[in-house]
Amino acid sequence: MSAKLKALDQNQAIEMGKSCVCFITRRAARCITQFYDEMLRPVDLRSTQLILLNSIRILGSVSIKRLAKAVVMDRSALARNLKPLDKQGLIRIERGEDLRERVVTLTKLGLEKATEAFPLWEKAQAEVQNKLGREGLDTLFASLSGVVLLTRKK
Amino acid sequence: MSAKLKALDQNQAIEMGKSCVCFITRRAARCITQFYDEMLRPVDLRSTQLILLNSIRILGSVSIKRLAKAVVMDRSALARNLKPLDKQGLIRIERGEDLRERVVTLTKLGLEKATEAFPLWEKAQAEVQNKLGREGLDTLFASLSGVVLLTRKK
DNA sequence: TAAGATTAGGGGTATATGCCCCTATATGTC
DNA sequence: GACATATAGGGGCATATACCCCTAATCTTA
Numbered sequence: 001m002s003a004k005l006k007a008l009d010q011n012q013a014i015e016m017g018k019s020c021v022c023f024i025t026r027r028a029a030r031c032i033t034q035f036y037d038e039m040l041r042p043v044d045l046r047s048t049q050l051i052l053l054n055s056i057r058i059l060g061s062v063s064i065k066r067l068a069k070a071v072v073m074d075r076s077a078l079a080r081n082l083k084p085l086d087k088q089g090l091i092r093i094e095r096g097e098d099l100r101e102r103v104v105t106l107t108k109l110g111l112e113k114a115t116e117a118f119p120l121w122e123k124a125q126a127e128v129q130n131k132l133g134r135e136g137l138d139t140l141f142a143s144l145s146g147v148v149l150l151t152r153k154k
Numbered sequence: 155m156s157a158k159l160k161a162l163d164q165n166q167a168i169e170m171g172k173s174c175v176c177f178i179t180r181r182a183a184r185c186i187t188q189f190y191d192e193m194l195r196p197v198d199l200r201s202t203q204l205i206l207l208n209s210i211r212i213l214g215s216v217s218i219k220r221l222a223k224a225v226v227m228d229r230s231a232l233a234r235n236l237k238p239l240d241k242q243g244l245i246r247i248e249r250g251e252d253l254r255e256r257v258v259t260l261t262k263l264g265l266e267k268a269t270e271a272f273p274l275w276e277k278a279q280a281e282v283q284n285k286l287g288r289e290g291l292d293t294l295f296a297s298l299s300g301v302v303l304l305t306r307k308k
Numbered sequence: 309t310a311a312g313a314t315t316a317g318g319g320g321t322a323t324a325t326g327c328c329c330c331t332a333t334a335t336g337t338c
Numbered sequence: 339g340a341c342a343t344a345t346a347g348g349g350g351c352a353t354a355t356a357c358c359c360c361t362a363a364t365c366t367t368a
Contacts (some may be wrong), residue, residue, distance in 0.1 A: 008269040013211040016275060020208075021282050021291070022190040022201045027226050028298040029183035030325075036176040037326085047176045048354065054174075057167040065316060072181050077355040079317070084353070100316040100363045115162040121170060128175050132300055137175070140297035143290050144182040147282070184355075191356085202324065219346060231325040233347070238323070254333045254346040314365070325354075335344075 025147075032128070039124035043116045049085060050121060052078075053114045056091060056106045063101040072148060085110070179301075186282070193278035197270045203239060204275060206232075207268045210245060210260045217255040226302060239264070 017023070036047035045053075055071055056062060064082075068075040082104060085091045090110035096103040106114070129137055171177070190201035199207075209225055210216060218236075222229040236258060239245045244264035250257040260268070283291055 005269050007265055008272050012272055013208050016208045017212055022186050023205045024295060024298050025183045025186050028301045029179045031302045032176050032179050051177045054167050054170045057162060058171055074356050111161055115159050118162050118166055136297050139293045141178060143294035144178050146286055147182050148185045228326050
């Protein structure tokens with residue numbers, strides 16, 4: 001801080017509060033996460049966890065690195081998020097052929113869990129879709145996907 | 155789990171992976187947060203922290219409860235998020251007239267910090283806006299605001 | 309093939325976030 | 339004014355998330 005700046009005024013503050021993409025996106029993520037979490041409570045899974053189980057279901061046996069890339073998440077954060085799933089026996093984590101790698105696999109129990117969760121997810125999804133309308137949902141997706149692609153490194 | 159369900163198949167899994175509003179929103183929030191965080195690094199503030207400082211700047215002295223409502227966040231989560239700001243002397247937390255309340259106020263240092271951060275925020279914001287286009291940004295806002303309003307309790 | 313470069317993960321540290329339950333304080337009612 | 343109720347926060351617990359740095363394993367190249 002070299003030159004003395006004119007202090008942030010109320011108008012600037014309001015502009016930031018109203019238009020900040022980071023704020024609005026995080027806020028929405030909080031709300032939506034709570035909503036899905038609530039819907040998933042009967043099967044004792046958080047939405048974040050279902051997302052991971054489902055991603056593993058899609059990818060099959062997959063390294064941490066590749067899974068992290070698929071869900072666009074920091075590797076070490078992902079590794080930590082996998083721990084509760086491992087502890088509950090929903091996934092298995094083993095050394096890969098390449099000994100540097102850890103390979104993550106869905107267990108039988110994990111597949112069952114995802115299977116139970118699916119209809120609940122569908123219901124949550126349907127409600128949100130209902131509220132936003134088909135069109136609203138499409139534009140939301142387009143915007144958010146755009147954001148991911150454009151701010152993502154590498 | 156009473157009746158035996160048919161196991162989640164690949165198509166269902168892919169549908170969930172592609173269309174889950176929770177997933178896509180969280181993913182976008184992660185990316186955008188990283189982007190803003192990086193831009194704000196020179197002033198040693200995280201985007202979440204700037205959002206809070208700015209909200210306090212707008213509201214003036216404000217109780218935890220009211221601030222939480224303003225940013226649509228869990229009270230206790232918010233209280234915790236305020237701690238690092240308090241520790242750095244950017245805000246002050248005092249008992250209110252109503253002794254149940256804690257009143258949060260921006261300090262001189264906090265205002266300075268927000269002031270320094272503002273141009274960096276503007277730059278980040280401009281870049282995102284640039285990428286999405288004015289229109290894209292507007293629809294994004296409309297959708298995400300809609301989501302917040304509709305999933306919010308009370 | 310041995311030395312250097314690259315890659316995959318893990319651990320440390322810090323923050324962000326929510327739920328539940330407990331305590332302190334107010335408020336409202338008889 | 340005493341008691342029931344409602345409200346504001348705090349603490350415990352668990353998870354989510356990122357960055358940095360370290361180690362182990364693999365790959366590249368002289």
